[in-house]
Amino acid sequence: MSFAVKCESSEALKVGCLLQVRMRETKEWQLADIISIRELKGKRQFYVHYVNVNRRLDEWVDDDDLDLSSVQFSMDNKKREQDEPDAEEMKNVKMIELGRHRIKPWYFSPYPEQLCKMDCIYLCEFCLKYCPSQFCLGRHLKKCNLRHPPGNEIYRKDTISFFEFDGSRDELYARKLCLLTKLFLDHKSVDVKLSRFLFYVMTESDSRGFHIVGYFSKEKHSDNDYNLSCILTLPPYQRKGYGKLLIDFSYQLSKIEGKTGCPEKPLSDLGLLSYRSYWSETILELLIGTSSNKNGERPSVSINDISERTSIRKEDVTFAMDSLKIINYLNGNNRLCINADTIAKHRVAMEKRKIRIDPKCLKWTPKKLTNRK
Incomplete structure (x- = not known):
């Protein structure tokens, strides 16, 4: 149960109050929940979470950022005020x-x-x-x-390299990498047994060395054939195609292993967007590039065929094709129908992908790992 009142000053505010707060980045007003309150240089500051907004935008705000004209108090405000906020909330x-x-x-x-x-x-x-x-x-x-991450360099083309290292051999680096990752992935765990994982770090090189761009990890033994457990592109390198490069690299490894794979699920909201885009582009590239026969007809292709040639698991192939709306039921059979608009959008998207994994530059053999105890 809650009630709304006008507050004359911020002194009346408690942990758990809901009110309109001006976001510092966008200057827009947004309903927010007060998570914590502190005194700093004689002034009160409020740590707020914006309702229905990703937690990465949570922040400390001052009195000037608060709209006190309508503050919602909940009956359990007193209990929340007495409870210490979870450290990982802030x-x-x-x-x-x-x-x-x-x-x-x-x-x-x-x-x-x-x-x-x-x-x-x-x-x-x-x-x-x-x-x-x-x-x-x-x-x-x-x-x-x-001047580079630990492990072996298994891929290099132009300035892009990938280094593979074992979490059991380079545990200290892996631990520090997890700490860095946790700053940008909300649900990343740093308490996992790192010896269970292999890590693949992508770098950009110059005269000073190999600079980390992002990485992914995968379990050495996965009962679900996961080919990726955790993935991160560092913020300065985001929106430049590096995320898809990491995803593509994980599937290139699966191709060499001769099996299909998929990322560990559930995916984050950003992860799902990246994977859906990669799956769609990869499948369309395969279908559009399929040559016609002598009669000008394209050969039949099954979901199994697509899965085997891309190493994308059948369930993910189906999900991507449903998202693209290219499967139509006609005369008792499923038919692939790719319209001109979809093809045009695909070609524009592929032109923007300036960097691609070149399989000829990948020098890697699957490790023969001992059985789990």
Whole structure:
């Protein structure tokens, strides 16, 4: 049960109140829930979650950002005020510096508490060691002899490389990679047994070394034939086609293994969008590129055929084709019907994909892993 009142000042606000708050990034007013309240330099600040908005936009706001004309109080406000907010509900790192990039984190990550009090955490972009200051990082860089991620380089074309490493052999790097990932993936777990996973780190190279762009991990043994467990493209490299490059690479490995695969599910909202786009483009590329026979007719193709040639699991092939609306039931049979508009949109999308995985540049043999104990 709740009731709405006008508040004369923010002193009346409690944890759990709902009110209109001006978002700092967009300056738009949005209904928000107060998660926590603190005193900073004699002024009250409020940590808010915007209703029906991704948690990465949660933030601390001041009095000036609050609309006190209609504040909703709930009967359980008093109980919520007494309860300590879950630490993972609130961002704890203000900023990180990774190489030439300064990045504002989206979510909580369990970095050491003392570091989280700093205005910025400085990371070595090669070994991912975290430092409290630029001076400390500078001293570390003079001693750090790494210029690329651990493991073996299994792919290189132009400036793009992939390095494969085993979580059991390079556990310290894997642990630090998980801490970095948690800043940008809400549901990422950092308490997993890293020895169960292989990691594939994508880099961009220049004269200074190989700079991390993103990565994916996969279980060494998966009962569900998952070919990917966790995937991240770092924010400075997003919207540049690197996410699809990571996805494509995971399927190239599946092709070499001679099996179909799929990502671990459920997928995040952004993950589902990326995969649906990749599946659709890959399937359309295959279908449109299929040559006609001597009579000008295209040969029949089954979902099994598509799955075997792309290594995309049959369920995901069906999902993508349903999304594209290219399966029609005609005269007792399912028919593939791709209209001109779909083909035109596909060609535009493929022209935007400037970077693609070249299978000839992949030098990789599946590891012969011992059975699980």
